[in-house]
Amino acid sequence: MARIIQSSHLIPTISSSFLHKSSLLFQWQNLSKTSHSRLLINRRFSTARISMSLRAGIVGLPNVGKSTLFNAVVENGKAQAANFPFCTIEPNVGIVAVPDPRLNVLSELSKSQRAVPASIEFVDIAGLVKGASQGEGLGNKFLSHIREVDSILQVVRCFEDNDIVHVSGKVDPKSDIEVINLELVLSDLDQVEKRMEKLKKGRAKDSQSKMKEEAEKTALEKIQQALMDGKPARSVPLTDFQNDAVKHLCLLTMKPVIYVANVAESDVADPGSNPHVKDVMNLASDLQSGLITISAQVEAELNELPPEERIEYLKSLGVDESGLGNLIRATYSLLGLRTYFTSGEKETKAWTIQSGMTAPQAAGVIHSDFERGFIRAETVAYKDFVSAGSFAAAREKGLLRSEGKDYVVQEGDVMLFRFNV
Numbered sequence: 001m002a003r004i005i006q007s008s009h010l011i012p013t014i015s016s017s018f019l020h021k022s023s024l025l026f027q028w029q030n031l032s033k034t035s036h037s038r039l040l041i042n043r044r045f046s047t048a049r050i051s052m053s054l055r056a057g058i059v060g061l062p063n064v065g066k067s068t069l070f071n072a073v074v075e076n077g078k079a080q081a082a083n084f085p086f087c088t089i090e091p092n093v094g095i096v097a098v099p100d101p102r103l104n105v106l107s108e109l110s111k112s113q114r115a116v117p118a119s120i121e122f123v124d125i126a127g128l129v130k131g132a133s134q135g136e137g138l139g140n141k142f143l144s145h146i147r148e149v150d151s152i153l154q155v156v157r158c159f160e161d162n163d164i165v166h167v168s169g170k171v172d173p174k175s176d177i178e179v180i181n182l183e184l185v186l187s188d189l190d191q192v193e194k195r196m197e198k199l200k201k202g203r204a205k206d207s208q209s210k211m212k213e214e215a216e217k218t219a220l221e222k223i224q225q226a227l228m229d230g231k232p233a234r235s236v237p238l239t240d241f242q243n244d245a246v247k248h249l250c251l252l253t254m255k256p257v258i259y260v261a262n263v264a265e266s267d268v269a270d271p272g273s274n275p276h277v278k279d280v281m282n283l284a285s286d287l288q289s290g291l292i293t294i295s296a297q298v299e300a301e302l303n304e305l306p307p308e309e310r311i312e313y314l315k316s317l318g319v320d321e322s323g324l325g326n327l328i329r330a331t332y333s334l335l336g337l338r339t340y341f342t343s344g345e346k347e348t349k350a351w352t353i354q355s356g357m358t359a360p361q362a363a364g365v366i367h368s369d370f371e372r373g374f375i376r377a378e379t380v381a382y383k384d385f386v387s388a389g390s391f392a393a394a395r396e397k398g399l400l401r402s403e404g405k406d407y408v409v410q411e412g413d414v415m416l417f418r419f420n421v
Contacts, residue, residue, distance in 0.1 A: 057152050065297070074096055094122045100117060109389055112347050156276075157171055294324070295323070302322055379407070385414045391416065
């Protein structure tokens with residue numbers, strides 16, 4: 001059974017010094033440049049409800065550090081981190097809140113009873129080996145579990161350690177990436193070919209269904225050729241209609257990927273000097289994928305320390321911030337997501353939406369009635385809300401806007417929806 005673990009491990013609480021006006025204007029886009037102190041003070045949201053969850057699968061060959069990373073990401077995670085292949089047979093699922101200092105700022109200003117962060121589900125998926133697409137190792141389970149996630153975090157071993165056995169006998173991140181990518185490609189190719197055979201029977205009766213079948217056939221032909229060339233399905237340019245037509249297949253290589261270069265403690269301060277990291281960097285660029293560097297072991301050790309000692313430990317390693325916040329933000333960015341807020345005396349809440357969503361669509365994330373009966377959205381930008389101090393003050397200063405159905409929600413908008421059903 002998959003274990004669901006709700007975690008507040010990465011929820012920041014803003015100290016009183018952070019509530020200085022200049023700090024209040026803190027922007028989400030600059031989070032990666034902030035000090036680690038903004039990401040750890042204490043666990044304020046330990047009993048908070050989670051407002052929305054996305055799924056990111058942590059994958060990799062056996063013994064690359066993915067379960068160690070999962071344990072570090074999800075406080076009190078129970079995945080075994082043993083030194084042998086396939087120690088994680090069933091996926092472990094951890095619900096991790098998205099670190100966003102703006103949430104606390106808004107909660108303080110609105111004197112909210114509680115603050116509810118957005119969240120990401122991290123799924124620790126069993127390691128695979130060469131031949132997984134043919135059922136080798138735990139390949140079939142691996143491939144079925146990975147189809148259920150929104151994005152893939154592929155952990156790549158970039159550290160040397162004679163005490164930790166590498167399944168291939170040596171540390172070679174380029175080869176590791178090629179093994180996993182090939183297995184994903186082969187699995188998709190098999191699925192595409194089976195689907196194309198089924199479509200040849202042409203069971204569609206009405207004109208709309210026939211149009212969708214034709215769009216799917218055209219898309220699959222393009223995808224098949226790309227896969228045969230060793231390229232992922234996501235590299236194929238498709239129309240929106242074609243994308244919708246093949247979405248039901250949940251192709252593995254259609255999912256966005258972030259390569260997580262797992263380095264030793266000694267490489268945390270300067271990962272670019274690690275030749276293995278350079279190899280991963282080049283491959284990630286060629287594959288149009290994301291890349292972050294992290295030390296799973298350091299993150300695990302941080303998890304064992306009291307909050308007040310973590311900053312000092314990181315400084316001793318020559319870094320200012322843990323890599324876990326960057327991992328979550330990179331996942332958010334990869335999926336093209338935005339955050340907007342609702343804030344009042346009862347609660348301040350972060351909501352996750354796709355970039356480009358209109359105000360009614362964003363309202364629908366809260367409840368379908370909000371979208372169906374949408375009238376308008378009273379909206380104020382985060383920095384304007386902070387400078388004003390409240391909705392009422394923002395209205396008095398002319399900073400509060402009344403937005404209609406065509407308004408595209410912006411990052412950090414603080415919104416109050418008016419609707420009638």
